[in-house]
Amino acid sequence: MSAETPATTPSQETNPPVDGSELIRFDKVTKRFGSNIVLDELDFSVASGKHVTLVGPSGSGKTTILRLLMTLTKPDSGTIKVNGDYLTHEQRGGKLVPAGDKHVREVRKHIGMVFQQFNLFPNMRVLRNVTEAPVTVLGMSKDEAEERARGLLDLVGLGDRCDAYPTQLSGGQQQRVAIARALAMRPQVLLLDEVTSALDPELVAGVLDVLRDIAHTTDITMLCVTHEMNFARDISDQVLMFDAGRVIESGTPEKIFTDPEHERTREFLSAVL
Numbered sequence: 001m002s003a004e005t006p007a008t009t010p011s012q013e014t015n016p017p018v019d020g021s022e023l024i025r026f027d028k029v030t031k032r033f034g035s036n037i038v039l040d041e042l043d044f045s046v047a048s049g050k051h052v053t054l055v056g057p058s059g060s061g062k063t064t065i066l067r068l069l070m071t072l073t074k075p076d077s078g079t080i081k082v083n084g085d086y087l088t089h090e091q092r093g094g095k096l097v098p099a100g101d102k103h104v105r106e107v108r109k110h111i112g113m114v115f116q117q118f119n120l121f122p123n124m125r126v127l128r129n130v131t132e133a134p135v136t137v138l139g140m141s142k143d144e145a146e147e148r149a150r151g152l153l154d155l156v157g158l159g160d161r162c163d164a165y166p167t168q169l170s171g172g173q174q175q176r177v178a179i180a181r182a183l184a185m186r187p188q189v190l191l192l193d194e195v196t197s198a199l200d201p202e203l204v205a206g207v208l209d210v211l212r213d214i215a216h217t218t219d220i221t222m223l224c225v226t227h228e229m230n231f232a233r234d235i236s237d238q239v240l241m242f243d244a245g246r247v248i249e250s251g252t253p254e255k256i257f258t259d260p261e262h263e264r265t266r267e268f269l270s271a272v273l
């Protein structure tokens with residue numbers, strides 16, 4: 001699993017300088033489903049180039065955070081900024097108004113997501129799964145998209161499976177295609193939502209190795225939800241402990257995993273570690 005092919009290192013082509021500036025900012029974001037307040041005036045930010053891991057109990061709103069960033073769902077109040085631009089709002093005549101579709105598409109272009117359930121296009125071969133969005137959304141030529149896709153599929157160890165259909169692959173292989181597909185959009189930030197949770201245990205390591213490789217060899221920003229605490233420890237600059245709609249504690253993985261401040265964090269970790 002080598003990342004030594006420079007043409008496939010997404011960050012070199014795309015990312016702004018990793019200067020520690022804020023790439024993602026949530027400001028007092030509230031999200032409710034009926035009477036269920038899932039996010040409660042949530043504030044947090046992710047600096048450019050950093051790897052941030054969200055941990056917390058099931059149902060605490062971690063997926064909701066990532067879905068808000070993908071604009072798959074909308075906040076009830078508060079604002080989200082990506083790379084300095086409002087995601088769900090735009091400035092018009094000095095006022096902040098709900099964003100139009102075009103604005104949302106522009107801002108969201110910077111974000112790639114890998115889901116728990118792969119979500120590959122079942123009717124497309126592996127190569128086309130990876131080229132489809134760069135061609136249709138970014139307007140990349142088919143030749144360029146295919147050349148890049150082959151490089152990315154090499155990066156995830158699947159350079160020889162370009163012509164397969166998703167159902168011909170194992171779950172771990174499908175998830176690695178999904179990672180290549182997300183990277184093909186040259187995202188500044190990669191969102192990873194429990195990407196190994198649906199996999200058979202023996203397939204988990206291969207996917208985590210690919211992600212470690214990406215984390216260590218590119219400067220792509222990562223926001224990661226995972227229950228794989230060793231992986232979180234390896235790649236994270238910062239861990240956010242999330243509970244009841246708020247970040248209750250954050251720090252380096254060493255700090256959070258070995259010397260947490262909050263009783264709630266201790267309880268959570270003793271259940272998962």
Ligand SMILES: Nc1ncnc2c1ncn2[C@@H]1O[C@H](COP(=O)(O)OP(=O)(O)O)[C@@H](O)[C@H]1O
Nearest residue numbers: 033036038056057058059060061062063064065
């Ligand atoms: N589309 C939805 N409709 C209603 N409730 C939802 C929906 N999506 C999530 N929820 C609720 O929001 C809460 C947080 O869910 P989620 O973000 O998936 O948590 P996590 O990823 O931390 O397990 C849960 O109580 C869940 O039932």
Ligand SMILES: [Mg+2]
Nearest residue numbers: 062063064194
């Ligand atoms: Mg979830």
